[in-house]
Amino acid sequence: MSDSLRESQESPDEGDIHEMHDPIAREFERPEDGYQPIPLTLIFLFFALVGWGGWYLGAYSGDWRVDVFYPGDRATAAAEAQKESSGGTSPEELATLGKRVYAQCAACHQQNGKGVAGNFPPLDGTEWVTGPPQTLIRILLHGLEGPIQVAGNEYNAQMPAWGGQLSDRQIAAVLTYIRSAWSNQAGPVKPAQVESLRKESADRSASWTASELKSLESGQ
Amino acid sequence: MGDSETDLERDAQSRKAIDASARLPVVFMMASGVFWLLFGTVLAFIASFKLHSPWFLADQAWLTFGRVRPAHLNTMIYGWASMTGIGVLLWLQARLSRVRVPLRKSLIAVGVVWNFAVLAGTVAILAGGSTSVEWLEFPPWVAAILGALFVVVMAASVLTFVRRNVEHVYVSQWYLFGAVFWFPFLYIAGNLVIHGTGASGVAEATANWWYAHNVLGIWFTPIGLAAAYYFIPKVIGRPIHSYYLSLLGFWTLALFYNWAGTHHLIGGPIPLWVQTVGIVASMMMFIPVITVAINHHMTMVGHFDKLEYSPTLRFIVFGAMSYTLVSVQGSLTALRVVNETTHFTHYTIAHAHLGMYAFVTMVLFGSMYYILPRLTGREWSSGPLIRAHFWTTGLGMVLYWVGLTIGGWIQGQMLKNPDIAFIEIVQTTLPYLWSRSFAAALMSVGHFIFAYLVGRMLYEWATDRGKDRLPPMLGGDQ
Numbered sequence: 001m002s003d004s005l006r007e008s009q010e011s012p013d014e015g016d017i018h019e020m021h022d023p024i025a026r027e028f029e030r031p032e033d034g035y036q037p038i039p040l041t042l043i044f045l046f047f048a049l050v051g052w053g054g055w056y057l058g059a060y061s062g063d064w065r066v067d068v069f070y071p072g073d074r075a076t077a078a079a080e081a082q083k084e085s086s087g088g089t090s091p092e093e094l095a096t097l098g099k100r101v102y103a104q105c106a107a108c109h110q111q112n113g114k115g116v117a118g119n120f121p122p123l124d125g126t127e128w129v130t131g132p133p134q135t136l137i138r139i140l141l142h143g144l145e146g147p148i149q150v151a152g153n154e155y156n157a158q159m160p161a162w163g164g165q166l167s168d169r170q171i172a173a174v175l176t177y178i179r180s181a182w183s184n185q186a187g188p189v190k191p192a193q194v195e196s197l198r199k200e201s202a203d204r205s206a207s208w209t210a211s212e213l214k215s216l217e218s219g220q
Numbered sequence: 221m222g223d224s225e226t227d228l229e230r231d232a233q234s235r236k237a238i239d240a241s242a243r244l245p246v247v248f249m250m251a252s253g254v255f256w257l258l259f260g261t262v263l264a265f266i267a268s269f270k271l272h273s274p275w276f277l278a279d280q281a282w283l284t285f286g287r288v289r290p291a292h293l294n295t296m297i298y299g300w301a302s303m304t305g306i307g308v309l310l311w312l313q314a315r316l317s318r319v320r321v322p323l324r325k326s327l328i329a330v331g332v333v334w335n336f337a338v339l340a341g342t343v344a345i346l347a348g349g350s351t352s353v354e355w356l357e358f359p360p361w362v363a364a365i366l367g368a369l370f371v372v373v374m375a376a377s378v379l380t381f382v383r384r385n386v387e388h389v390y391v392s393q394w395y396l397f398g399a400v401f402w403f404p405f406l407y408i409a410g411n412l413v414i415h416g417t418g419a420s421g422v423a424e425a426t427a428n429w430w431y432a433h434n435v436l437g438i439w440f441t442p443i444g445l446a447a448a449y450y451f452i453p454k455v456i457g458r459p460i461h462s463y464y465l466s467l468l469g470f471w472t473l474a475l476f477y478n479w480a481g482t483h484h485l486i487g488g489p490i491p492l493w494v495q496t497v498g499i500v501a502s503m504m505m506f507i508p509v510i511t512v513a514i515n516h517h518m519t520m521v522g523h524f525d526k527l528e529y530s531p532t533l534r535f536i537v538f539g540a541m542s543y544t545l546v547s548v549q550g551s552l553t554a555l556r557v558v559n560e561t562t563h564f565t566h567y568t569i570a571h572a573h574l575g576m577y578a579f580v581t582m583v584l585f586g587s588m589y590y591i592l593p594r595l596t597g598r599e600w601s602s603g604p605l606i607r608a609h610f611w612t613t614g615l616g617m618v619l620y621w622v623g624l625t626i627g628g629w630i631q632g633q634m635l636k637n638p639d640i641a642f643i644e645i646v647q648t649t650l651p652y653l654w655s656r657s658f659a660a661a662l663m664s665v666g667h668f669i670f671a672y673l674v675g676r677m678l679y680e681w682a683t684d685r686g687k688d689r690l691p692p693m694l695g696g697d698q
Contacts, residue, residue, distance in 0.1 A: 022597070023594045023597070024235050024236050024239060024594050026691075028456075028457035029228075029231060030318075030386070030454075031390060031392075031450055031460060032390075032459040033388075033459055033462075033463040033466065034462055034519075035462065035463050036461050036462040036464075036465075037462070038464050038468060042510070046507050049503065049506055056496065056499070056503075057493075057496055057497070057500050060493075060495075060499075061492070062492030064491075065491065065493075066491045068491065068492045069488075069492055070492065071492065071556070103638060111638070111639070111642075
């Protein structure tokens, strides 16, 4: 213990060897403050920074609304959303939009359209994608469940329904994209086709099965 | 404070009495801290290794990444850094207020219960009972215990300050007073709104990052800065450069830090203005940071040679410089143009460690090098080992930061390109993840060296040996 602190304490600077090795004695005093002024340049710099802060706050405030999430004003954000559901319908425009929408599909079917063996079927080089667009539209609108043969392999998983989240134009766009991406070379899908099938199956809530779709296909 | 020898004598006697009162609670807190440092280090290494070698310890559920990683974070935050930080805080406030540490028995009880709470929380996380809220993974009942303990620490520190025997309140005391007021409030409020019904969904994410960012900002940062403001002038024996800069630095930190947390949610589905407020507050942090950096640097100028002799000064100056670096990096990372690349990448992990390790942990090491010999009356047993501790942890941290910052930036650039498959990005980051594990190994070596030094000192103290050893680094005050 350091209870052996000697009676005669000397200044830390001139302590003898005994003083030196008691750490409590070997100390400078409690720290003190100096009083140098703050440099004027620094004050100007800080004012400039605060000015920038005020400008930035105003420029990116989103009108202080709770429903604006991205830089750029509300009108632009709304127009963007509008454009996605009611923009041009040329195959090129649809394929461009479709590539963007496909980001949501890529989690399972992958960016390269090859899927994941045993779990998620490929979209590249299969009749299901390049065949009649009606089948594809139905799958997108209501989903698909149960066993299905794709490119020679059997899959059995649940494809979710996207009818509630994607507009007619977005569905037409993503289908146009996957039908023309990778090695696929099938024709575009029109938003009007999606619209009519959506109306036709408005009452349906269950997912399709592969056999149902096959029988519908042969009936057409 | 006085000029005559009797004044100096009286000062030394009063320091002796204060240190005697701080001895048990502070040593207990720090020893516990070192235990959790080792515990957290092992978890850190396991988590880091899994990132490049996923087969490693993969067949035990409780050792999977999703559990080991939050267990690492929580033992380091609430075990190592908080317990050691409380030790430093209690000692500093007592020394600066020139009064004995009050509520000593309660504080020892706090330390004991604290260890059990952290242990229980960690076991809960490893057993799969994490709350999945980052930085608040301990189950709510553990959080309730820790919250109550924080209040006792707060009471002890405030009581010390209120009873102070010096007229002039030194800048470190402002920071300590701020920390003990802000953090218990933050911890309790954060737990209540997140685990209660106060915030859900998007509001929960906002509250989560308000909390997580402020753990560093208004708990560890004020403790770290208080220590740096104390030890730099204390060790080199000259006044702090400017009282006015101290004032400006403290109040701008108090004003801006609390708002900065939402920069973690840039690009997320929270109102634009909430993100913008976080960005602006982060940029405003330049003011306290530059102010503190100038104040510390101008105090040090002409005394850098002392770094060679004093382990305290070495670690503290490393920590203070890292504070500047991590804060500047943090402000710039909050800008949208930078954030859109760095968000969700290893860059953020490097940044977090620059704050919690290169700044906070290094400052805590430095403080312990000063405080423990005074509490135990024993000198550190080996200069070479202290140097080894400094270089393994210092170099390890630099390597860690450089590797993950570069790797994270590349990862971010690739993530922004939708044509690159995810697996390709993962493979690209592999060499950087290996560099992180290598750095982790270096730092681990440093931690075990440090634990040995502390353990040996405490052993000699407990068995009444080693009183005659001279300070390991000659050349004056350590």
